[in-house]
Amino acid sequence: MSVPAADRGTTTVADRAVRRIVERAATEALAPGEVRTGRTSASVRGRRARVDVTVTLPYPLVLDESGERVRSHVADRTALLTGLAVPSARVRVRELRVRAAGEGSAVAEEQVAVEEAAVAVERAGGEPRARRPWSPRRAPVAVAALAAATACAVLLYDVVAVHAAGRAPARWRSDLMDWLTTHGPHAGAWPGAAAAFAVLCLGVWLLVLAVTPGARGRLPLRPPLPGVRAVIDRSAVASLLRDAVSGLPGITRVRVRVGRRRATVRAGLAFGELEPAHRALTETAERALASCGAARPPRLRVRLRTEPAWRAPAQGGDEG
Template sequence: MSTPPADRGSTTVAERAVRRIAERAATEALAPGEVRVHRGSAAVRGRRARVGVAVTLPYPAVLDEAGERVRSHVADRTAGLTGLAVPSARVRVRELRVRERAEGTGTLAPKEASQEVPGGGRARRPWSQRRLPVAVLAFVGAALCGLFLYDVVSVHAAGRSPARWRTRLMEWLATHGPDSGAWPGAAIAAAVFLLGVVLLVVAVTPGRRRLLPVAGPDAGIHAVIDRSSVASLLRDAVAEVPGVTRVRVRVGRRRARVRAGLGFGSPATARRAVADTARETLAACGLARPLRLKVRVRTEPAWRAPAPSAAKSTPVAAGSMPRSADEPTP
């Protein structure tokens, strides 16, 4: 009597194999070498699978068309090779690679972005134009100069007497100067001095402290990224580390601080995983000046220690000895 096919057994495709297939399929979606896969994910539930890949696409290219080609190819190829139903694939474009013309041909080839700007220099922060402060200062200065000019022209051209406010102002300044010993003159002089220092600092500093320069592939390309965007990337990447339940990220101009809460697992292992993931994410951002990373992992109040090994969980009873294979069973 033969066994029915349904009762002969089942074939299970591991999530790791599905992830590897999806990553391989993403590299085949466009021309060879144009798609670069950073990380893939897969979740298998019965006969259905959900896959996702983070990729680097060539530039220039129409992102929606290139992303749709990668998504459809990954879904179809994974379903065909695994036999699972893959409704769709999630594609995340993490960065772009600029194409350069190959020597002797008219084709464009992808070029890796370097961390340093060509010429040996470093990418600098964008210089803030500070349009609003300059406009306010120019308006106030122009109004005061126009008021004084009107009074002087009216005195010399029309023969009118000086304005009373200008006469009183000149008399007050003559009697309350910095050398007169009166505190109002000294206070005004100190305020003018501090205002000059502030204007000098504003003039020689770039501003835009929320932006971080990105190393461009060409000297004519200047790219920046907001610090909040870097913090979001770090937060999303660290949140995927097993055992991490809470993530707080703070990105400054020179350093990045990551604080993670651990719900289960070994704290030392989790800290290494969080540090490695954060370093990989910062490296993928392509910053012109790498940030100093500081990682802190703390256990949550409901933290569970890792399960003991099998050898420790089944101790040998007192007074019992392991039985030899040749010894007869009583």
């Protein structure tokens, strides 16, 4: 008797195999050698796969457009080679690296893609609205769910033991009921009121986590097309600002801090005039910050201080 092919066995695609395909697909999205992968994860559930890859992109380029190209290529390539549906493919831009000489053709291709995206946006009726990414909040949800599941399991075990096996109620449950009877909020005792207030605070905290976007370490980028979302890590923006201002003459000890609403650049001046150096530092940082493509660029604050060995430049009239 012949058995149908569909009933002879199953084919399982391991998470590790999907992860290898995702890493290779990310490097194929742009020109050869431009994309470098970092931490990659893949989770296969039935016929669906969720993938997450961290990449390093070359500088300069348009981050939102390039990130979307990497994400779409990873999703399509993984679905084609594995036969799985890829409803969620997340790409995180962790770092930027300076392009080597001879990579100008890739920059031209990026500029052409940006122009085409701008035309498509204009035809669609204006610039799409950028939104902050939502955080999965895995740790708080896991802790709360584990604590609730443990408490319910212990209580259910004791109730079943009493009604099914005829055992006496556990002493801890009897003591707890007696304590709640005499120390509840209606009795005016402070322990019960404190416990009720703690439970209230926990509930409010969970509600706040549920309705706020989170992902505070990422900044939303200007979407090139409707329905396209792109983000960049604040650490990548800080590295971009640091590399841009470190090459200025006389600038040393550059420290950059990028927040959600403000970017602060602190630097030291080893030689040269203070005012022109401060002006050049501000203009360079503004250009670098604008090139990131952030939907709501953080406000820039520049602080320049002279080093201990700095001396004021000699004036022409003081010579001789």
